Amino acid sequence: MIAVENISKDYRTRTGPRRVLDNVNFTLHKGERLGVLGRNGAGKSTLIRLVSGAERPTSGQITRGMSVSWPLAFGGAFQSQLTGVDNVRFISRLYAQDPEHNLAFIEEFAELGQYLREPVMTYSSGMRARLAFAISMIIEFDCFLIDEIASVGDARFHERCNYELFDKRGDRAMMIISHDPGYLRDHCNRFAVLDAGRLTAFDDFETAHDHFLAQMRVREPVRAVAQPFSRRMAAIDSLRRVAHEDEHFMALVRQADAARDRHDWAAAEASYAAALSLHPYERSYWVQLGHVTREQGRMVRAEIAYRTACAFGESVRVLEPFIAAVEQPGKAAPAIPVAAPDGGETRRQPPGYPDLAVLAALAQGRDRLGDDEALALMRRQDGIEDVLAHMLDDPSTTASGAALPGGIAVVPGDAPLRIEWREDLARLAGARQEELDAALARGDELFHALRRSGGLDGWAVPAASRAEASA
Structure with a gap:
């Protein structure tokens, strides 16, 4: 089980501390898939980084009773000056895995071709995300954290990702954030909305999505300046x-x-x-x-x-x-x-x-x-x-x-x-x-x-x- 208790997160700004998360609480058990809806800047990625351990909360406590992945599609753990191959070998040794066996899997799965032997610093953001996801699949975790993986790659790559995650590892705990509500509806069995730093839990997707849309409506919509275009x-x-x-x-x-x-x-x-x-x-x-x-x-x-x-x-x-x-x-x-x-x-x-x-x-x-x-x-x-x-x-x-x-x-x-x-x-x-x-x-x-x-x-x-x- 993962228990998130009263966590808050502040970031320093020129005008003083800015609170991104405010007294967030939830638990996640094995087999549960928690989908989190929220607008841009609501703190979804911050929350998932805190659960992973990549960042520390300003206050509160996170108890991890099972192994937790890094955020999938998050390339922050790479050494950018090393090649993709060298990163795979390094991470494999950290987790006591066979580097060559893992490398063969990643070459087939990520389909990076010759770029796998180039420095990661030369990769596009999509290539880094594909490599990060492939590496996540060679390390077995009890809980997978998924940060916008649906936006990475083409439909064929999505199908492979979904098979690896939801078919082969369907018994694991997962926490998923996405801009695509349909992705959460299709793959999660618990739902929450993050807004103004607060996390609100819901029993079903439709109620959660209605609440999310209601929160969006109360904000000022994006407007264009009414330019007098002649054409x-x-x-x-x-x-x-x-x-x-x-x-x-x-x-x-x-x-x-x-x-x-x-x-x-x-x-x-x-x-x-x-x-x-x-x-x-x-x-x-x-x-x-x-x-x-x-x-x-x-x-x-x-x-x-x-x-x-x-x-x-x-x-x-x-x-x-x-x-x-x-x-x-x-x-x-x-x-x-x-x-x-x-x-x-x-x-x-x-x-x-x-x-x-x-x-x-x-x-x-x-x-x-x-x-x-x-x-x-x-x-x-x-x-x-x-x-x-x-x-x-x-x-x-x-x-x-x-x-x-x-x-x-x-x-x-x-x-x-x-x-x-x-x-x-x-x-x-x-x-x-x-x-x-x-x-x-x-x-x-x-x-x-x-x-x-x-x-x-x-x-x-x-x-x-x-x-x-x-x-």
Whole structure:
């Protein structure tokens, strides 16, 4: 048994001590596999290093009643100036193992080839992790500590790792941390969430994962500065990078992927929609949203999702068969051509669903669009400025501008409202975000605020000019 009792860990910083772990307690028995969820910087790797003995806690006690591995995929025990072969021989002798027998296993398992005879200091981080994992498999431990091994190597290497760990050594204790909740769900029988230095235990994965997502939601999401890109694809590529740095977004995506893999289409749709409500310009997940809504027979929403993905830069050639399947089953190509961006000015590019939602909020003060209306607008193949002009010409639109909604739905259906829609408006209209915010704070009507902050320059939106004239 391993007993962790009241451990805390502080690190010195320029501003004073920073507490990473605070009064953490748990026990781990042989045969138990503890999966720990936590955001980046929550202290997961610190906890696993303390259990391994690589670091000491600031306070508290760890009792190890069984042999414990170093963190798998952790290369800190290597002598970097020695070759991989020399490291294998050295570690083998430390544990009274046959070096040549171990070397033969590692050459086959790690597949490092000639690099095994090169200094470890020349290895990439992935190569070091493969060597570390292979060495971990030649030393038998009662408890294995696994630190993000799922991120090392390709699918074939993962299969070999999983066989060595969970089939051949399934009776051992394990403590596993990973950014992939599905990996923990598949391989653990106990779960905990590490947040704000505290470890909370749960009896089942779903409860633990729900708690983890709830903790992620209370934190400020990762946001991009609303740069007034004149070219659409430059903005979308920038926003995609921001999305991939947002842990909450990636957690929702992984949750959606897991639901999709087990054919739980409704759950997958809900999670993809929730992720896209945070970062609506991540085109690859619009494709996935299209797939899972199509599986449920929601053909209009599926076509909206596919056409949105194309508007944001996904390959029209690849998605055309899917669009045809939902638009007119049995046909090889869609009856209505699919609009794709050409890399030019934002105002002339085809709109995706989030663009339509922003334009409806701008022109008509609406907080969401109906599916049929959105699809009809996308099938028109108008550019963004033409869609705005069409909305402004609607008889229900007043010349002085509609009341601004507090939030808008940027994904079809009942996804949560996205409050920060004005950031998307600033990008779409080419406005300077700070000046737009200042003008709105002064009480300026929205079109005035956009014009004064550099927005809508060159756009064919005559109704906006009428609004200005009537002010």
